[in-house]
Amino acid sequence: MTLRQAQDGGSSATRSARFLIVGPQGSGKGTQGVLVAGAYDVPQVATGDIFRANVSGGTELGKRVQAIIEAGDLVSDDLTSELVRDRLSRPDAAGGFVLDGYPRNRTQVDHLDAFLEGRGESLDAVIELSVPREESIARLRQRAVEQGRTDDTEEVIANRLAIYERETAPILDVYRSRGIVVRVDGVGTLDEVTHRIFEALSSRGLVPRHPGAAA
Ligand code: ADP
Secondary structure, three states: OHHHHHHOOHHHOOOEEEEEEEEEEOHHHHHHHHHHHHOOOEEEEEHHHHHHHHHHHHHHHHHHHHHHHHOOOOHHHHHHHHHHHHHHHOOHEEEEEEEEEEOOHHHHHHHHHHHHHHHHHHOEEEEOOOOEEHHHHHHHHHHHHHOOOOOHHHHHHHHHHHHHHHHHHHHHHHHHHHOOOOEEEEEOHHHHHHHHHHHHHHHOOOOOOOOOHHH
């Protein structure tokens, strides 16, 4: 039991909240991940956001990864895992986190397992946002118009989705075999989907600290 749980008499509302959110590009996982993080009072850690911030900030890391991101390919596992370990080692992630965009393949699953095991931790849930291919492509086209992300061109979108289907979707089987996957229908309004996520997590005893945020 953590100190915070002990102080609260071990209430389930204060247990750890170590989550992954997994879904195809355009599934809305970024938006939902932020909401989950807020409700459970943990940081959202989105590898794509961290890489993009480094690209726009012109850092050494940004220069190394820019061409890879613009092609929709994956940054190396070692570099990405190191970045995530650094981020998860910060004090604000001690009680939990919402990882978005990592792990993205089997090697990264192994890296994350090794890191968490070394700290005596494990994931509490993997939120699978399920969205049909056509729907996610339509949403990405819309996002391309609205946000102008350089990796939201037709060709790069197709590459990213292919990598998702080939490398990322299979990691869900690994987590399914551990019994921690919470599958949520990602088709609906933003609020509907948020609601489904909180209901599914709460029904597993993973109760938000700020239920108000779970509207
Ligand atoms: P999306 O899920 O829409 O492709 P992200 O914002 O998650 O977008 O990621 C953008 C890009 O950042 C990816 O296409 C990839 O180049 C890089 N990236 C993000 N996360 C990872 C990761 N876990 N491993 C390798 N590359 C990553």
